[in-house]
Amino acid sequence: MNAGWYDENNNGFVPMVELHNQRGQVQPAVCRILDANLDRAREGLRIIEEWCRFGLNNAQLSGECKQLRQELATWHNPELRAARDTPSDPGTQLTHPQEQQRTDLKSLLQANFCRVEEALRVLEEYGKLYHPQMGSAFKHMRYRVYILESQFLGYERHQQLLRSQLYLVTSPANDLLSVVEAALAGGLTLVQYRDKNTKDGDRLAHAQQLCQLCHKYSALFLVNDRVDLALAVEADGVHLGQQDLPIKVARQLLGPHKIIGCSTTNAEEMQRAIQGGADYIGVGPVYETPTKADKPAAGLEYVRYAAQHSPVPWFAIGGIDVNNINDVISAGAERVAVVRAIVEAEQPTLVTQYFISQLTRVHIRNNKPELSQSYV
């Protein structure tokens, strides 16, 4: 019969890792550290798992959390549990002020990823004193948690992209930060930093400030053209045009979980962008626009084509404002991107709210109300 014990939290029998403590008696304090950190790691994973399961309905992510919890349980043997001495543990009285005030779901989940990773690191180090395989087992688990975290963030990013109906592409302006903040306050969830002529040092500083601002409002932040800048400021992705780096190269540099958007003006470009792995496409210019004076309008005809054929989210762009948004919507657009309509608006918050209200009506009419919800 296999060794093990019954664990209520894991719904049944937990097979025990064979323990051959080759170094004689391990100090009780080491057993207490292992016991406390096994609990800590499992609790943190459970908190993340609940969100993956009930918040995201994501079987792959919640399955990996469960698997990791069960592997931790196989190490949590009766000897380690017996070392617990909660009444004399001074740590039970210590709480960090931040633990008392988790203001949003994103920071709650981030804090729990950190907690699990820290606990696994402690288990890796002290575990080496307890069992010859403990160090490498927990090291391996810690790397799995890093992968889980990156998959989780990637999944969240893509969900946020799907929910975004309005996309602000910036142009240089003295008060750009306050304009973007006003739009974020109006409900904007997606911003692209586009600046063609500024010196790189200044661009980096602007991108950093905008990225921080967007993340403060839980909005996505992308960089136009420049994969290097996107990486430097830890942006959520890049937007590439037909003259920019190929999507494949950008993907190699950015990894699988960042967002890559691609401009398209016709059916052939759309096809190529999708085959290349674009997460979304720009569709336009719908109307001629001084913001992109060198590019002739693709017109509402291409918007109608995208509505019928694009398998990925797409944003109509080019000359769109509060006066013509409903024509673009009537041609089939559910998402739009604008520059001047917000950057040059007297009241960016109100304009943002107006665009979003018009686009939300379409989502509801097209029976996609979930696109308008925002969780993290």
Ligand SMILES: Cc1ncc(COP(=O)(O)OP(=O)(O)O)c(N)n1
């Ligand atoms: C959402 C979105 N769509 C299209 C573009 C245009 O990109 P590109 O063709 O590379 O032109 P520039 O913006 O680089 O001048 C965009 N930026 N965003």
Ligand SMILES: Cc1ncsc1CCOP(=O)(O)O
């Ligand atoms: C960057 C870009 N790509 C196609 S149109 C366009 C500019 C859109 O700017 P505006 O919203 O001011 O017309």
Ligand SMILES: [Mg+2]
């Ligand atoms: Mg470009």
